[in-house]
């Protein structure tokens with residue numbers, strides 16, 4: 514008989530399946546090629562795999578116990594187990610083929626970067642137009658001061674996990690159609706950290722961080738718009754284990770203005786004037802973002818015409834300068850004329866030869882389109 518499989522695994526001949534499994538797992542952890550790449554150890558690793566393949570399989574074990582070596586019987590009873598003892602050599606290749614090479618080795622750190630946080634704030638139009646500073650309340654995780662983010666109660670410390678011996682993962686041999694395949698999974702005792710914290714910090718329950726509310730002063734630049742996000746680096750959530758904080762994003766929500774509607778950096782409003790004022794011209798007071806101004810309505814202004822006030826809009830977020838304030842004029846036709854008013858209007862119509870006007874018809878909605886075009890061209 515070539516090999517004493519019981520001796521290879523270091524178990525008695527009457528060892529139970531449980532004992533065999535245990536012995537194999539212990540050795541596999543020690544001798545796994547990923548832990549110990551030394552060729553001699555790899556040879557040993559193959560041996561224990563072969564031993565386990567035989568002793569864990571009741572049929573093969575029986576053959577072996579009766580003096581045979583099931584692994585030396587080339588092909589006999591191998592079935593689909595094409596990678597029996599002989600083909601077991603290139604273990605890493607099998608691993609890579611089935612589990613990818615991306616599997617992370619070694620324990621994962623307890624320290625991780627924290628998440629980004631987001632907070633919405635409301636600003637008035639003039640605040641968006643000119644910029645402002647705002648105090649905001651933020652509620653994020655900060656480093657626990659009791660344990661300085663370590664997660665261990667004061668006077669204690671994290672200890673190496675005895676289940677995975679600090680590796681953070683445990684290996685397991687499973688049987689597949691390829692023969693035996695070793696898989697690794699995060700250590701269930703330490704969740705892959707490689708260390709355990711026997712006495713977690715009472716303040717943060719071992720997380721290394723606590724929630725805290727604080728006030729931040731945020732500078733809001735001129736020109737922000739609905740949905741603009743201001744990034745405050747490192748003001749987000751502190752990570753587990755005292756990891757670096759994520760960023761805080763402050764998202765702008767612009768409140769509607771009673772008079773002005775914003776389109777890009779231009780502001781629009783509509784002023785309604787009587788027909789007579791449109792014909793004769795007038796000045797209309799308007800409370801702009803820059804204070805009270807007089808909008809000059811020239812004689813003969815038509816309904817739908819727009820009057821641009823250049824540079825009275827919102828500051829451009831990039832590059833400076835400002836958009837325009839566009840005043841759209843709506844001319845109101847007088848209604849409910851009394852006797853005297855009607856007489857005067859009829860007289861005016863007579864003087865202007867407009868008693869029976871022909872009207873000027875245009876195709877489709879040309880009038881409306883040209884008006885809209887005027888509005889956008891600021892004419």
Ligand SMILES: [Zn+2]
Nearest residue numbers: 657660714717
């Ligand atoms: Zn703590």
Ligand SMILES: [Zn+2]
Nearest residue numbers: 674677700703
């Ligand atoms: Zn562990």
